Amino acid sequence: DTEVTQTPKHLVMGMTNKKSLKCEQHMGHRAMYWYKQKAKKPPELMFVYSYEKLSINESVPSRFSPECPNSSLLNLHLHALQPEDSALYLCASSLRWDISYEQYFGPGTRLTVT
């Protein structure tokens, strides 16, 4: 079963709010990813976790804070976002980070910042 789940499906938040996005997979994958996708653009990598440790931060502003509590869970904490941060946030996982395995995406959280 190649399933990655994400909650919530939709989120509307004000610029002063704090919220979190959640991602879960039970495929035994040891690499997990956050991507941001704007309309009509391809996904852009934000963070990579490998064996629960942050491996890549693609110069993402500190108002986005990732967390990997265990090998199945990945969170993205949001604080003081800007309207331009409105996008589809996708979580993905793969067997490992250091070998080119396929990545499987969750359904995403559609975020609107007002």
Place this chain on the structure above:
Amino acid sequence: RKEVEQDPGPFNVPEGATVAFNCTYSNSASQSFFWYRQDCRKEPKLLMSVYSSGNEDGRFTAQLNRASQYISLLIRDSKLSDSATYLCVVNEAPGTASKLTFGTGTRLQVTL
């Protein structure tokens, strides 16, 4: 030059047609290649990995030409449900710095 280039389309084809998408990549050290499909407002879904020998999955055939740094996807007997954006994805050299590089996608619209 973009790292992964695709014709954005849209490709409008009738049901039952054969359609081919092409993709070029700039990094000759690239190791892994994939096609994903993405429906409107949904997540990318893995369609198939692309191997050096070429591979086929039902109506879909993927080819890789390393010398020309070129990947293709052929869809035979198109169905209405094939309408989507097809993303060419390249994973550069293996190692801790490997990342997926996405093309901008080719949009396919299959019509009656």
